[in-house]
Amino acid sequence: MAKKKPEFQGSIVHSAVDALTTAFGVKGAHQVWFPKTKADVATAVALSKEQVTLIRSGMQAAATDTAEAVGGIVIHLAGLTKITAKPDAVNAEAGATTSAVAEQLEVNDLALPLIDSPLKSIVSNVLDDTPSCLIRSLGPLSDYVTKLTGVTPDGQSITRSGATALARVLEEKAVITGVTFEPAPAKGLWMVRRSFLYPGKDRMTALVKALFLDTEIPSQCDVILEALSARHDFPVVSVMAAGAGLKGKKAVTELVEGAIATLPAGLVSEDATENFTGASVIRAIVDAGADLPIDPEVDAHRIRRVVEPQEDLNQFLDLVVDDLDRGLAFREDGTGKRDENMRVFSRLQLDREDRVSLSGLVFTPRPATSSLLAPLASVSFLQRAETPFHVGLDFPPLFAPRIPGFKGVVYVPTDLLYRLHADQYATSSHKREDMSPFMVAYPRDVDDIKSAITFAQGKQKSLVARSGGHQYSGLSSGGSGTIVLAMDRFDQITRISDNVFDVGPAVPLTRLARFFKGQGVTIPHGECPLVCIGGHAQTGGFGHLLRSFGLTLDYVTELTIVLSDGSVRTVQRPAGAPTTDDEKLFWGVLGGNAGSFGIVTNYRFKCIKDSDHPKSFGYSAKRLYRKGRYKNLMKQAQAWTQGIVAGSLPRGIDFMMTVLSKADTFRPPVPGILVELVHANLGGEGEAVDPEEAFAAIMDAADSDPPPLDVRLTDKRSRFLSDLSDSFVRRFPLSTPNGREFRQPYNKRLNATMDALTDDFIDGLVDLVDTATATKGLYLVFQMAFGGGSFRDSQRRPETSIPRRDIVYCFVFDLFYDEEMKPEAERLQGEMQTLIDQHFSPGQERRLLWGSFGDTDITKDAVRDFYYDDLAVYDRLRELKKKVDPVDLFHTSLTVKLP
Structure with missing residues (x-):
């Protein structure tokens, strides 16, 4: 009797549909196999003998790591992540990250000379010839290897032990699936x-x-x-x-x-x-x-x-x-x-x-x-010359779909890489059960979305669209009652005319800003690089051009949306207050609670032309944080709020300031202040532009209260608006790899006021910021922006449902924290709440960006009062919800509720 062919137990996806393939450093259309166990690796190797086969263990790759796998297979070991640590042995599967191994070493008071790349796999650590920071103190990591498990090119599992284990495995050209180290005691380090x-x-x-x-x-x-x-x-x-x-x-x-x-x-x-x-x-x-x-x-x-x-x-x-x-x-x-x-x-x-x-x-x-x-004369760029593990041709079949008729990839909680696909920006800051959806599905086209709608209704599950996954309270995720539609494949940018573009919801701001810069156009938008335009446009799109040009949603001329009945509608911006059903849908989607009405698949933007504003000008001033310096800058902010209230502040200027604590990764050694200023040249060629005069008082305040050795890092020059917009995006390494300010969990806040700032508020704010920046284990992000100008006075106001357009000033006070400092972060946010209630917006607290912090239950009157100027607007949104989503398919704690 013929021996039964082994079956692969892991996951198989095609690079065309997998959302992670860009992180593997592999070019060309190929399959990605994720083994479930070490034995599964042997099965994968045996089954892939007829294909071009590459091996990967880490989830990030430099440009110099790229390899071709056209028509082939990548066997990826990201699912092998188990670690055990004892005084005499540390065992780690191939895909375990450096950070995870370091955590176990710290818990057990052990030492290994790990390479300092937190997301690098442990196998890459062993094989990398880059010295660790402790190369002389502890020697190379390979010296600590006592045993290796692996798979030879013919699919045979092997175990090699002793001082020659690594050399033997390399000689056999085997895939390493696990490593055992004999650690050193950490005492004495x-x-x-x-x-x-x-x-x-x-x-x-x-x-x-x-x-x-x-x-x-x-x-x-x-x-x-x-x-x-x-x-x-x-x-x-x-x-x-x-x-x-x-x-x-x-x-x-x-x-x-x-x-x-x-x-x-x-x-x-x-x-x-x-x-x-x-x-x-x-x-x-x-x-x-x-x-x-x-x-x-x-x-x-x-x-x-x-x-x-x-x-x-x-x-x-x-x-x-x-x-x-x-x-x-x-x-x-x-x-x-x-x-x-x-x-x-x-x-x-x-x-x-x-x-x-x-x-x-x-x-x-x-x-x-x-x-x-070319000018980098002293360095040597490493280019990996990689020989495929196997060389061949045909693809094996993919698995049957979990959603009938659905062509994209679907992940459920029992899957090997479910957690990787379910995690998003807010995951570390909220309860795991609230961030663990029933499934995460990646639609490839509109027909997939329709299939998901039918499936969700049959399973009595809610459906949530996720474009970038940056909703601060995690409301683009959900619990076991939610199916997440990850819109990653809807990432098109198509030019329609000289300044009109179609943009898919999964286009991140980093790509959008760079692309628009190349076209000589822009739109107002935020700064977080991996925020995608899908949620950003629906929640407004606040950014550095707020006073000069308004919001992202002000530049959408039409959108395409899939509704709960599976119908697809393309609706245009109304000319004034909406009257038709389509116009009301446009009005509700842009500014109503994000994701409430359907799945947006495309936005059409009419952009701002650089050529209409040839004298635009921007400043970026980076300074060391000093309490006196920060207070002087806040006094300038107070003067701006007074000008907005009085109607005397020119419309075409913007002022944003950020205070950032020192960090433990990519760290400034001391807290810093970032001042960003824009003169938009709204009047075009004929307008006299003197930003030196317009911003002199702010720049003087930025240079006040100098420390003994001041640092003045300034970028001041005339630049087109698209160039300025692109420069405001915080690209890596100016943020963490996933676009956050800090890697720690956070306690967030975003408040606004309709009034000028008071002396009492400024005094209290300055004291709180100073305390937060000086507290070890807390990591502050303070940021501010101003209303008025085109944000308030735009003729486009009645065409969308975005509230709070009459605010004068808004600020972010986010506290990231080490776990043991969570009570202190909450205490300081409590003090901030008191300050807001007494001196910032007494009588009615006002918030921006629905559900960014605190209670997100929109059924409560008090919660709605935080976000809406006029509750009649919310009643109109509820009627719209009843009309287009009567079964409440698109549901989170914050989406518009049925009447």
């Missing part, structure tokens, strides 16, 4: 990290040479210098000294202190000095490391260079600093970064052979061109 802002080329050269030229570093100690483009483009340098025992500690710390002494007094504050011991050293190194972007407009290029003994080290260090200066420095004339298209994360250190090594990443706009990279 220590690290000191000093962080400060980039001191300029000459001082940086002196620092680098004091650390690495003609110096002796004890063999059991490490000295590391990192230079990186941090949040909001603050250029940061960190110097670390580390070791695995007391031997050599005195010598290496004296070396570091002596090198830092070459810098100006006051540049390196004691507050920016961090001390770590034991397993926290490993966790701190990993947490502060560089990951790779999932931003579609950013490419990452790996660099790796080792200086051999016969080379001129002095010359090499000069070249390195030249490149770092290009990636970090701002021009002295105040016109921005020396190179707007280059950002860096770079590391210098000694390896075990006492050779200086350079490693890291260079980030450039995508697609990167040769002209961007």
